[in-house]
Amino acid sequence: xxxxxxxxxxxxxxxxxxxxxxxxxxxxxxxxxxxxxxxxxxxxxxxxxxxxxxxxxxxxxxxxxxxxxxxxxxxxxxxxxxxxxx
Numbered sequence: 001x002x003x004x005x006x007x008x009x010x011x012x013x014x015x016x017x018x019x020x021x022x023x024x025x026x027x028x029x030x031x032x033x034x035x036x037x038x039x040x041x042x043x044x045x046x047x048x049x050x051x052x053x054x055x056x057x058x059x060x061x062x063x064x065x066x067x068x069x070x071x072x073x074x075x076x077x078x079x080x081x082x083x084x085x086x
Contacts, residue, residue, distance in 0.1 A: 001066040002064070002065055002066075002070050003062055003065075004063050004074060005060055005062050005063075006060070006061050006078060006082060007060050008058065008061065008084075009058075009082065009084075010057060010084040010085060011057050013055050013056035013057050013059065014050065014051075014053075014084075016051065018084050019047055019050050021080075021084070022050070022077070022081060023046065023050060025077055026044040026045045026073070026077060029069050029073035029077075030068055030069050031065045031067025031068060031070045031073050032045075032066050033045060033063070033065050033073060034063075034066075035053065035055075035062070036061065036064070037053045037054075037060075063081070065077070
């Protein structure tokens, strides 16, 4: 398992549209992908669970990937989330 902290820079945070894009990216990988904020965890492959975290701009999240393609998933998802614009 590998984990990394990310600061959300998207001005509108992870509202429905960007969250849907992030979930679609996560579903491309075999490994499990979990996101944490303020002690609450969510499966990054579930839009509803991700939305319940209420992630806004400047929030710090922890992204964890666990499985056979965890390194590729972490690199791709980190780059994708950091590059989100609204």
